[in-house]
Amino acid sequence: MDIPTASAIQGWALAHTYQELPEEFYAAAAPTPVKAPQLELLNPALAQALGLDVAGPEAGLSELFAGNALPEGSLPIAMAYAGHQFGHFTMLGDGRAILLGEQQAPDGKSYDIQLKGAGITPFSRRGDGRATYAAMLREYLISEAMHHLGIPTSRSLAVARTGEQVYRDPIQDGAVLTRVSSSHLRVGTFEYARRFLPADAQKALLAYAIKRHYPELLGTSQPxxxxxKAVMARQAKLIAQWMGVGFIHGVMNTDNIGIAAETFDYGPCAFMNAYYPGTVFSSIDTTGRYAYGNQPQMGHWGLAVFASALLPLIHEDQDEAVKLAQATVNQFPELYEAQWKQAMASKLGLDEAGAEEEALIKDLLRWMQQNEADYTNTFRYLTDGSGPGAARCEQDAFREWESRWKSHIEQQAGGMAQARETMARNNPAYIPRNHLVEDALKEAAAGDKSRFEALLSVLSDPYTLQPGQESYQLPPDGGDFGFKTYCGT
Structure with missing residues (x-):
């Protein structure tokens, strides 16, 4: 079916460099038109950053963001890739996502524009290619919250209802999310190339990834x-940032580990309230493989898979390639540890991240775990004395630790004033707390987006205390026991 070109938005400058790769890396896949498109959310700030004028008629915007019309210059495709899902290799591909092209933005960078939930593609397998309204609202909310927390992430440009139902348990309203990302290249893309494609295709993918994301590596002797090494360094920092705000990705399969090291695929993700390294909320993670405290090890594992996929490109001699790759991957724990220590030191206003500072960090975390203290509120209490974490911090054990910490801070050049400036930049007052997110989604799905929009507004400025918004700092009564998140497929 031919999809008409939309004129509701001006400023499209779509390139299609991914389609310069061998054709095995993608398949043509137009969106499937929907019954009654209705625009529900639009991100004007992101649109402006992309160079898009979204002042067109709402009907035209609805048609575009639901996939009933296409942007000028689009060449829609579904991307081919594989991945290790919970440790098992699987052939995948975009089963419900369609890439429209790469927007050339005013900042000189290119961004993938992708419709998620836009219908069946050649990679849908037995899926319906659709997404639920609640799940797409959730991705919009969490991805925007991550952006405002300062963590690299895909972003959300729009959500449009389809006017059709999606057959899940229970049956729900359908929707399409417009996702924006630096790219959707992933470890699984390289796994696919290594497993199924010839050497020339693998070399082309390597050259493309470097040109697009790591141009500083062009012309090196060991690309x-x-x-x-470059992907490892970025991933180490990204995971340390997740750990710093208590974020649990929930499904760190290798098809969700991006080469650009951005957070993406916000299915069974969640934020931790009470500090406990074993926290896991994903309904499909029955063994705790991707629990909060396991994320560094799973990142390491995924990068080892990446190294394996690169072996023929690392060295023509298999044994030498393995030797070089293993030596490189073995550096990840040290890379991550340095990033984590620095992130946690900043949360405590510490100038250094040496042995003494590490002891302060780990002693605080130990106290938090023993006392089921709220992760976000404890750090915010230390920052400015605010929030609902104060009562628990009256304990003698905490006061003893706090005295040690203050003595250490007073020995730093800037003292407590400078330390707290650093802490205020690194300790959010507000995170997307699970109960607040779920309540907002339920009401939005029932037709009232007011709670959703209020939560989105608070999360757009997470490091600033906002008068009258104290309820957004409260953990759920009785904790998160029994709370589950779902992948949405």
Whole structure:
């Protein structure tokens, strides 16, 4: 079916560099038109950053963001990739996502524009290619919250209802999310190339990834090994940032580990309230593989898979390639540890991240776990004395630790004043607390987006205390026991 071109938005400058790769990396896939498109959410600030004028008629915007019309210059495709899902290799591909092209933005960068939930593609397998309204609202909310927390992430440009139902348990309203990302290249893309494609295709993918995301590596003598090192460094920092705000991705399969090291795929993700490294909310993670405290190890595992996929490109001699790759991957724990220590030191206003500072960090975390203290509120209490964490911090054990911490801070050049400036930039007052998110989604699905929009507004400025918004700092009564998140497929 031919999809008409939309004129509701001006400023499209779509390129299609991914389609310069061998055709095995993608398949043509137009969106499937829907019954009654209705625009529900639009991100004007992101649109402006992309160079788009979204002042067109609402009907035209609804048609565009639901997939009933296409942007000028689009060449829609579904991307081919594989991945290890919970440790098991699987052939995948975009089963419900369609890439429209790469928007050339005013900042000089290119961004993938992708419709999620836009219908069946050649990679849908037995899926319906659709997404639920609640799940797409959730991705919009969490991805925007992550952006405002300062963590690299895909973003959300719009959500449009389809006027059709999606057959899940229970049956729900359908929707399409417009996702924006630096790219959707992933470890699984390289796994696919290594497993199924010839050497020339693998080399083309390597060259493309470097040109698009790591141009500083162009012309190096060991491009594959250098790419592995660069991706490792970015992933180490990204995971440390997740840990710093208590974020649990929930499904760190290798098809969700991006080469650009942005957070994406916000299915069974959640934020931790009470500090406990074993926290896991995903309904499909029955063994705790991707629990909060396991994320660094799972990142390491995923990067080892990446290294394996790169072996033929690292060195023509298999044994030498393995030797070089193993030596590189073995550096990840040290890379991550340095990033984590620095992130946690900043949360406590510490100038250094040496042995003494590490002891302060780990002693605080130990106290938090023993006392089921709220992760976000404890750090915010230390920052400015605010929030609902104060009562628990009256304990003698905490006061003893706090005295040690203050003595250490007073020995720093800037003292407590400078330390708290650093802490205020690194300790959010507000996170997307699970109960608040679920309540907002339920009401939005029932037709009232007011709670959703209020939560989105608070999360757009998470590091600033907002008068009258104290309820957004409260953990749920009785904790998160029994709370589950779902992948949405």
């Amino acid at each position: 594959a090994l250098d790419l592995l």
